[in-house]
Amino acid sequence: MSLTNKVTAEDILRISGVDASRCMQCGKCSGACPNYDEMDYHPHQFAAMVRKGKITELMESKALYQCLSCFACSQRCPRGVEPAKLIEAVRLSVIRQKGKNYMTADALPEKLDEKIPQQALVSAMRKYSK
Amino acid sequence: MMKKISFQDLPRLFREISETQTLIAPIEKCGQVNFGVWTPDSTLRLDALKTVKSAKGAFFPQVEDIVHFRMKDKTIDIHPAEVLTEDFVIFGVRACDARSFELLDRVFLADPVDPFYAARRKHGTVVTLACNQPEETCFCTNFGIDAADPCGDVTAWMDRDTLYLRANTEKGEALISRLENGEEAPVEDLKKSIGEILKKLPLNDLNLTGFDGDHLMEKFNDPKWEELARGCLGCGTCTFVCPTCQCYDVRDFDAGENGIQRYRCWDSCMFSDFTLMAHGTNRPTQTERFRQRFMHKLVYFPAKNEGLYSCVGCGRCLEKCPQSIHIVNVIKSLGVKEDD
């Protein structure tokens, strides 16, 4: 995937309102994550990588679309970092890149899983397809 | 010889006078009329009957430098302030204020003569103005003052659009000799009409019997002082608007590099620090201070000055006292009652 615009840590801070530097890498977020095993990058890594400016890697990650936005990580975080918002900010950065369509109705059946709430799919469609 | 000038031409006359000497006249500033130096931009208010402060400031200013000291290394330079050497005119003085100058003369020109006051009296020309519309607070008649025909170097009358002037002294003559001659008749009419009003003034018949040196202790010990003084705030309004109050204090101001300036300023016997001495004050209560003021005006002064009261009945204290306590209350309370 080629990115038309370079996204920086500041952009993520601006979009999410979350200061990743407050993270102390305790891992409670990842400990709480219900979809941990599906993700290539885990919530605590989002915080660490945003801080290091490795946004491109995150934007290209699978984890972006594995995150259920259940907010367990945000709820548990003792330092108010709210990884879910970080992930969402990275996702939005991807969406804000021009000319990409990430989810089509055709791809939907293979994603169907009885554990995934319908609502998540619906909102994902709304966000990631054009 | 009567002279006259139309109101229209008055500014011209004022300009002429002010070219050679300082001209002091009733001037309105921020809603109040006081005697001040006239300039062509001033708002002249000859119609104002009573200035807030009396005219005495022209001869006895509220603040006046008397001497300067300056430390130089470890020696002291002394420079007495200079007395006035230039002529000035004070215009529009009313009969009461004009009389007050005579009273002040008795204090400042008596031995030892006050050089600052004497110089001002010498160089000042007083132009008085008859009172066309005396007010309810006026009681000058009680002191033998004729508001229809005041004294001074020049006496002036305002009639509709013309000012009539009569020189009473050489100084006065010098000031108005160049003016056009005027008629006597309108002035006589004015005097008559003013006289009529003066007769109707509510405070005309104050009974001053007993206010003299002979009854000094009787007045001094009168128990009514306490109640009379109860409302007195101890401010100096009455004394500072009064044309006859003449007390002053001497103070130093340390202006640092510029040395020490010794000046005198009006003092008020109403103030708690009046005649304060090292041991404290000899009139610790407001009642005593209050009594001092009126005893001075109505008893001590006449006792030493052939019965001349140190009050000219201008009525400023009646108008200005924040609590309406004044000399008329005192005269009526302590004096002989009509029916006694």
Add this chain to the structure above:
Amino acid sequence: MQEMIVNRLRELLASGDYAGVIGWSKGETPFDRTPGLFTEKDLDRLCYDSFCGSNLSKYLIANAKDKKVIALLKPCDCYSFNQMCTEHRIQRENVYVIGVGCKGKIDGEKIRNGGIKGITGVSEEGDLLKIETLYGEKEISRKDVLLDKCLSCKGKEHKCADEVIGESEDTSVGNKYELVEKLDAMTPEERFEFWRGELSKCIRCNACRNACPACSCIKCVFDNPKSGVENKAAADDFEENLFHIIRAYHVAGRCTDCGECSRACPQGIPLHLLNRKIIKDINELYGDYQAGEEIGQRHPLTDFTFEDDEPSVVERRGGGK
């Protein structure tokens, strides 16, 4: 109302519990109302009418020290009374406060300044004042000659009365900060000129200070030779400014806005505007505060919050150019 007051006073004084009543008596001119302490025998001299504008609360400092007295206080005077009680200048238990009804008091000076001269008598007929003068009869609307302080009336409630006699009316008109705001909107030069003009009239008679219930110091710094700033007359413009700035500052937070300073000033200087500016600042910066609202208040300058504005707020706020 006067009759009701006098009758009630007769009753109270008959008990023998009180040394007298602080009230007003009539004087020589139609406007003269002189404060005094009245006992049972001279109650007939006591007067209460539309000319009793002066604030008598300050007399209680001297007159209720070691004896009990009755005081006649108008609604606005009550604030001063409470403030002085807060400052322990008056012992509350020594004063029986009769709140007297007030529908605005008349300013004699305003009648005179309106060009009515030689006044020998005044009578009230509803909202109309009939004025007898040496030069004939005149009429003037009562509303036009109310004391300035009545135009910023604080309301008809007596904040400290033990009992109330008579009806009161709120006579406030418009925004009491109007003049302050007008000055605020001027350039500093204009403001400076305004105050120079006004303060240059000052004759340092101390009427403002001595009439002020907040200026109740036993010895004022300006009278105290040991203070280093004692000063009897303004020998320089600066001293006129100094006296009035410091006076306003010393009563800051304690001034109830009773208006006695301006009422007492023989030169008509609007001194209350200085105090009112401070009141406005305090209300805006530290929350609404009315000095003398109740006894025992802690005034804003003896208080703080951690979040107070920095003094530089002065540079940012308000009008001005």
Add this chain to the structure above:
Amino acid sequence: MQKIGVFVCWCGSNIAATVDVKAVAEALKDEAGVVFSTDYQYMCSENGQAMIRQAIKDYGLTGIVVCSCSPRMHEATFRKTAVSAGLNPYMVEIANIREQCSWIHKDMAEGTEKAIVLARAAVAKLHRNAPLTAGTSPVTKRALVIGGGIAGIQTALDVADAGFEVDIVEKSPTIGGRMAQLDKTFPTLDCSACILTPKMVEAAQHEKINIISYAELESLSGFVGNFTATIRKKARYIDEDKCSGCGVCTEKCPSRKGLDDFNMRLNKRGAVYIPFAQAIPNVAVIDADQCIHFRTGKCGLCQKNCSAGAIDFEQKDQLIERQYGAIVVATGFKPIDASQFNEYAYNDSPDVVTSLEFERIMNAAGPTKGQLVRPSDLEHPHEIVFIQCVGSRCSEDAEKGKPYCSKICCMYTAKHAMLVREKYPDVNVHVFYIDARTPGKNFDEFYRRAVEQYGVDYIKGMVGKVSVEGKKLHVQGSDLLNGEQVHINADMVVLATAIEPDPTARSLGTMLTASMDTNDFFTEAHPKLRPVESPTAGVFLSGVAQGPKDIPETVAQAGAAAAKVIGLLAKNELTCNACVAHANEAVCNGCSQCERVCPYGAITYEDREIRTPEFRGVRRIATVNEAVCQGCGACTVTCPSGAMDLKGFTNRQIMSEVDAICR
């Protein structure tokens, strides 16, 4: 008129390079009152000081101005010099012509001109100086220690050993505090009770120590050296003098509903109880809320069975008023409420316990007699998960938890893990941690032993969720080092809950006017240099009341606080600050404004007989307690009449400086 000497210091070239010191000395000769003026290379040197002393004698100087470095540097030096020459120390003024002149200006003319102005200002001020004598106040030679834990006990013992009376006020029925609840202590693993109880006994038997248990400070007034405390001794319904601590009453009591606070409410106890076997005083106490007699008026079994006749149902709270010279705050801590962290299922399962509860479970004197069993079914656990940092290290704005590190959890968790593994090698122990913080003597070695020797499974990462699944607790956490999520079916979960100051600390702080931080820990007077003193004079800090610390640190700090207390009580009187506020009674209005702004409560009012020329009689006058006044001057500005002035910085002194500077 003063006779003033001016001494201009070169400070080598520090001043002389940019200030013409000779010109300064010369210019000052012309100042009014200056009778001697000179310059010297180093005024602070012995020679320089000798020169000053000589000049004071030769010229009969009444005051000196030293133009030198900052008064913060050498004011004290020159004051001593003046004193040795017979001058009052407050007749010395320093003109700071180094830090505030020579060092900031490069131009010699400019620097010299400014130095002259600064010197003149000092001379002008000195003209107004008056000799000041610092007041003194007597010291009551008794200390009050609030809190009877190890911190309070240690402070009390040290102070008492120095020969001063000490009262310990303890709010619970026994002293001992948190340490008494512990099983073993790290890193030595010695028995907590074995080292604590001898100290408790020592305190109880010390002739200088008076233990007031089951009591709280009710009110406090006064100031350093002269506090008056009112202590409320709560009714325990037992006559302490008669009770022998035999324990018969506790056995006979039919009520069994009370929860045992000492055992972290893990078990029930009777309405009359002795907290633990070694309690001091070893006296029973009746819990009136549980007692059948108090609820129904019946029962009274304890009374019937007490051979000493110590039961007194009529007993009332007792107020004790006593004077103290010093107060030590040793109020300690409590673990935070774990129920707010329900992601760890604390509310859902009795098998999720806090560390202090676990401590009781492991303790031989605890509810399980030291047997490691699950609280739910009293079965032996096989998998135990410890979770670190529960409620510690949360962000300031977090809804729950504390922003600080509780400091002791890493070590006691290692201790617990080790103890479990030693006693029960069959039990698997997992520790979820963020960082293992082990600074301290033998601490890291201790932690490493847990890992290496005892095979404790340390997992770097946090637990995200604990859920109850049947009899098991499903623990889900992350293993950050291995990049995986860990799932453990545990039998027990132990939460290393954060510690927080005892809830009574806040109100105590207000009572003592001792400042506290946002977490309710008492603030020290200086974080580095005065760590055991509160900013409020005479109030000292001991133990966790000041901040999280372990036992050795607590004991060390307790000793340090004791040393400070001894230093204070050893004095017969205290020298007060000489630059204190003073109200001129001749002009004081008694208006109370100054009282309102005084941060120390140093101003009171009294009706005083006044005799001035204007006034004779009694007036309300402000009075400054010179022992309490610290000389800030807040009162002086709030005083409209100028009655309140600050000695050493009077209105006129400061105005003289202003005049001299502006002229």
Add this chain to the structure above:
Amino acid sequence: MSVNKEWTPNIVAFCCNWCSYAGADLAGSGRMNYPANVKIIRIPCSCRLNPMFVLRAFQRGADGVILCGCHPGDCHYSTGNYYARRRMTVLFSLLDFMGIERGRTRVEWVSAAEGAKFAATMNDFVKTVTELGENKKLGDLRCKK
């Protein structure tokens, strides 16, 4: 000594003993430059500054007056600077109301560690007051040279 040079303002800086005076000392030890026309008066706490002193300084020829104290929350006496803050706000506003230039008065919190801030503050204040020019409105003619 004062040769003919262009006008420079006379500045009085009141510094609290514990923070700002030490901050000024630190500026000195750090050899940080600020104009010589700034003269410091040591007061125990910013709350010791009486408005009278401010006016006195203007009377006697100061062109600017600045108060420096501990940062709010850091007061050696715990609350002094909070009172000072209110007092000076009210005073400055009143002076402004009387038409005195706002820039002539200032309050700045300078800690003992902020030597650089002290110097910078003084430089800035001198600049502001220099732009305002001589203090004509609040001076006393008798004290003018």
